[in-house]
Amino acid sequence: MYSQHFDLGELSLLQPTVHYICLTRGRPNRIWGPRAIPDCHLVYVVSGLAKLTIGAEERLVQPGHCAFYGVDSVTQIVSTEEDPVTYYSLHFEWNTPSPTPMSLPQLLSGIRYTTGSELNGPATSYSVRVPGYGAVDIPHFFAFPGAEPMLLQMLREYEAKEPGYDFVLRGLLGRLLAALIRLQLGNTSHGELARKIAPALKAIEKQPETDWSTAALAELCGYNTNYFTGVFKAATGTSPKSFIIAGRMRRAKKLLLEEDTVEKAARKAGYTSLHYFCRHFKAETGQTPTQFKKQLFDL
Structure with missing residues (x-):
């Protein structure tokens, strides 16, 4: 089985869309997965520790750090027994014309649960082209300083659903993704x-x-x-x-x-x-x- 790679194109031409966002608190030893999702998922740990597996790669994700994975990547999240995790869960698309978010039933209907043996399979990778810099790869695991206030704003907009909230969510997600790309560009030194x-x-x-x-x-x-x-x-x-x-x-x-x-x-x-x-x-x-x-x- 070969890994799938998405070249998302030029950053400034993308139309990102928030599908769903929540703040999740895991019970000790709570397990999400193994499963594959039909969109992209950003996990930002607020407190506690999560053991997160993406394909064959397993990491212990701590507060202030993120995990990112995309369509058809088989993953598993485990809330540790000694320090249960609380994390922002953001489902999104990098580029789609409609800014309309999903309902919870819509999101759940697209999740495919798998067997543990599929965790060893390759994970989908993504890159974005930035003029003057070339292709920027999006890592699966990384620290993300400054992300939490933006995620909180998204959560509030998603929950309030005031007029124009879908348009505001697109703007907030664009800001978050731009910050992520800038972070990767600055990681060389x-x-x-x-x-x-x-x-x-x-x-x-x-x-x-x-x-x-x-x-x-x-x-x-x-x-x-x-x-x-x-x-x-x-x-x-x-x-x-x-x-x-x-x-x-x-x-x-x-x-x-x-x-x-x-x-x-x-x-x-x-x-x-x-x-x-x-x-x-x-x-x-x-x-x-x-x-x-x-x-x-x-x-």
Whole structure:
């Protein structure tokens, strides 16, 4: 069996369409698949861990990271037992004249469940042509900084279904896909840049509760503050401060899903003031903690 490849054509000529979007919370050891879908699927992990298999490739997808696969790719998503996953599930087409989304029954009717043996088959690949750069391949697994606010906007538009929502969804999806392409174009030097800031990233990971200053992180890497800030932003797509805040928000989301009250989650996240926690959470995510807990949908 040979893998299928789609050359999607020139990026600026595409008409992307959102089919369906939801925020899904998996129970421990919950399994989706093995299955194949009739469109494209983007999985963005908000909290927890997902073991995701695309064809013969298996990865543990962590918060802030994505998986992408397309038509007829046999896949399986497993919510881990020790850290159940919560993720945005976005079904879409890269290029179709109609911007009209699908209903849930329409989406489910197109999913084909398979046997585990088919997971070893080849996965469909995609590339987009960008003038001045040539063909850009879309990876199956990647970090996607800045994606969550765009996905939240899509979810709100999809659920509200106000007049013109399909047109707005097309615009939001176009923005998301353009950000994805730009991310891939910038990844050529990403590895070298990431190595330069590795001590800072390791410190933030090991001590997430520490109120790290940019100067302190720069010192760990042996750079002055201005140079460190520039390298950090080029490597991660965001400033050191925003990176740290995003990590705290991921931890807060995980706690909100685990605890039965917002008060308990705020306390475990290290906030002594519930009011400040709620205000900070909304400023960073666009939602109140209560709204975040209520919007989950298990598909």
